[in-house]
Amino acid sequence: MKKISIFGVGLIGGSFALALKKAGAVAHIVGVGRSVASLERAKELGIIDQIGSSVAEAVDGADLILVAAPVAQTEQILASIAPHLQPGTLVTDAGSTKSDVVTAARKALGGKIAQFVPGHPIAGREQNGPEAAIVDLYIGKKVVLAPLPENAAEDVARVASAWQRCGAIIHQLTPQEHDRVFAAVSHLPHLLAYALVDDIAKKPHADLLFQYAASGFRDFTRIAGSSPEMWRDISLANQPALLGELDAYMAQLAQLRSMLAEANGAALEAVYANAQRARHNWICTIEAAEQQNRQGGD
Amino acid sequence: MKKISIFGVGLIGGSFALALKKAGAVAHIVGVGRSVASLERAKELGIIDQIGSSVAEAVDGADLILVAAPVAQTEQILASIAPHLQPGTLVTDAGSTKSDVVTAARKALGGKIAQFVPGHPIAGREQNGPEAAIVDLYIGKKVVLAPLPENAAEDVARVASAWQRCGAIIHQLTPQEHDRVFAAVSHLPHLLAYALVDDIAKKPHADLLFQYAASGFRDFTRIAGSSPEMWRDISLANQPALLGELDAYMAQLAQLRSMLAEANGAALEAVYANAQRARHNWICTIEAAEQQNRQGGD
Structure with missing residues (x-):
């Protein structure tokens, strides 16, 4: 590719840039964003080659545009791109939700919607900003594409190829499937971790409590170090699916509360043991898949 | 010390043995436990020098006895020790709860209660058994002692000294303080992690969900890999404090649910931001403390 434009050069956009540069997959990368300081830092760090002085200039002649900003900004960013979007350019995104992004894209891009291929790289760290970007963030990680009926197969393949050059493995889900899955395995755990730390921090003896929090607490709450704005x-973008998962979890906690109040050790142990077993099987499966990816990559 | 006896030679008891041996703090270690195979493995691994053929033999002439078994077994183990407990021997434990252990110890040891110094090393891994024991498990970790009014100061100091030889830092709390603190920062997170994995594993599309669970989910649920029996x-031993923390957390989730249902982004962000800030401050504090420990150890 000759030119890529990245709207939002933070952890996700910046790591995409670094990986494509390392792979020799792109000649020129233009960065666009809200914070001039961040863009200047990204240029200093060699993540982008140029700071876009206008959306028109940034978009002109681009092979691919990645929108990697908090999902609530998607519509506004796509609307700013739309008037300048040329036929040869594809647009994708990195948003953690897809139904709302598709709605926003349809509004913003109108007749150019076929040029937009929704995506979601399943990779992250709790750090944000261009300083957090790393070249190997996507190696062996999944990228879910959620193509639209309007997308041409070859356009989907072009977006897939860019992510593959970053080392990622491509999966496909519909936007609705995507949002139900990630409500359960990602969005709910984030809400639960934030809830626990806030709950403890608000207690009068919070200092005493934090003094004895150890590695289990640290890992359990790692995702509560993530960007509150993002x-x-x-949470808002995936509200219906997240509410459904939260309700199921609250019902689960109510059941566990009854077991505990009744001192029903057998029932508690059955839940704990089922969880331990399921997690063990899951870990074995992902470790086998990682092993296979490594062998495939040799 | 000439002789130490360890009841329960798993991760906790085995790591205590390895660390004391490395420090040259003990000449002879006897292991006692339910599983002959585990004890034989512990002997093969050089964790213990001898498998106790009877409680009487294991306890005879010991300077220190560590009870490192699931807390529900504490009373029975201490009752088996009591008739053989000699005046020069101290007993301590590694149980994650303290109020129930103290009750059990008073019942089991009767007039010999002054020889029992309750303790709790704040260290762990999700693996169990003698294979999981490692020599440096306690380095820089906290050990909470919860002394009884009957304990002589010099006896508390002797138990503290053994843990210090393992590299641990000694703290003191009352048994009640201990249990309230750990209900919040350890026992509740374990219950929440088990609850989430079990909730997901029971869904009809569990396989699809686990396929997209990533590193955030892995860390959040790491503690659900812990021993269900333990x-x-x-959970049962600390039932009153754990119920209190669970109720507070369920109320917190109900509040977050309302914010989400009302699409109140400002309120959600305030909770998330408070949690992120509190966790950041906590991490900075523990990193500064670790830094200081390293410098103190030079």
Whole structure:
């Protein structure tokens, strides 16, 4: 590719840029964003070659545009791109929700919607900003594409290829499937981790409590170190599916509360043991898949 | 010390043995436990020098006895020790709860209660058994002692000294303080992690969900890899404090549910941001403490 434009050069957009550069997959990368300081830092770090002085200039002649900003900004960013979007350019995104992104894209891009291929790289760290970007973030990671009926197969393949050059493995889900899945395995755990830390921090003896929090607490709450703005947007964007998962979890906690109140050790142990077993099987499956990816990559 | 006896030679008891041996703090270690195979493995691994053929033999002439078994077994183990407990021997434990252990110890040891110094090393891994024991498990970790009014100061100091030889840092709390603190920062997170994995594993599309679970989910649920039997015992042993924390958390989730249902982004973001800030401050504090420990150890 000759030119790529990235709207939002933080952890996700910046790591995409670094990986494509390393793969020799792109000649020129233009960065666009809200914070001039961040863009200047990204240029200093060699993540982007140029800071776009206008959307028109940034978009002109681009092979691919990646929108990697908090999902609530998607519509506005796509609307700013739309008037300048040329026929040869594809647009994709990195949003953690897809139904809302598709709605926003249809509004913003109108007749050019076929040029937009929704995507979601399943990779992250709790750090944000261009400083957090790393070249190997996507190696062996899944990228879910959620193509639209309007997308040409070859356009989907072009977006897939860019992510593959970053080392990622491509999966496909519909936007609705995507949102139900990630409500359960990502969005709900984030909400639960934030809820626990906030709950403890508000207690009068919070200092004493934090003093004895150890590695289990640290890992359990790692995702509560993530960007509050980004997770506010994700929570709202995926509200219906997240409410459904939260209700199921609250019902589960109510059951566990009854077991505990009745001192029903056998029932508690059955839940704990089922969880331990399921997690063990899951870990074995992902470790086998990682092993296979490594062998496939040799 | 000439002789130490360890009841329960798994991760906790085995790591205590390895660390004391490395420090040259003990000449002879006897292991006692339910599983002959585990004890034989512990002997093969050089964790213990001898498998106790009877409680009487294991306890005879010991300077220190560590009870490192699931907390529900504490009373029975201490009752088996009591008739053989000699005046020069101290007993301590590694249980994750303390109020119930103290009750059990008073019942089992009667007039010899002054020889029992309750303790709790704040260290762990999700693996269990002697294979999981590692020599440096306690380095820089906290050990909470919860002394009884009957304990002589010099006896508390002797138990503290053994843990210090393992590299641990000694803290003191009352048994009640201990249980309230750990209900919040350890026991509740374990219950929440088990609850989430079990909730997902029971869904009809569990396989699809697990396929997209990533590193955030892995860390959040790491503690759900812990021993179900051990955590059943801890949950029951600390039932009143754990119910209190669970109720507070369920109320917190109900509040977050309302914010989400009302699409109140500002309120959600305030909770998320408070949690992120509190966790960041906590991490900075523990990293500064670790830094200081390293410098102190030079």
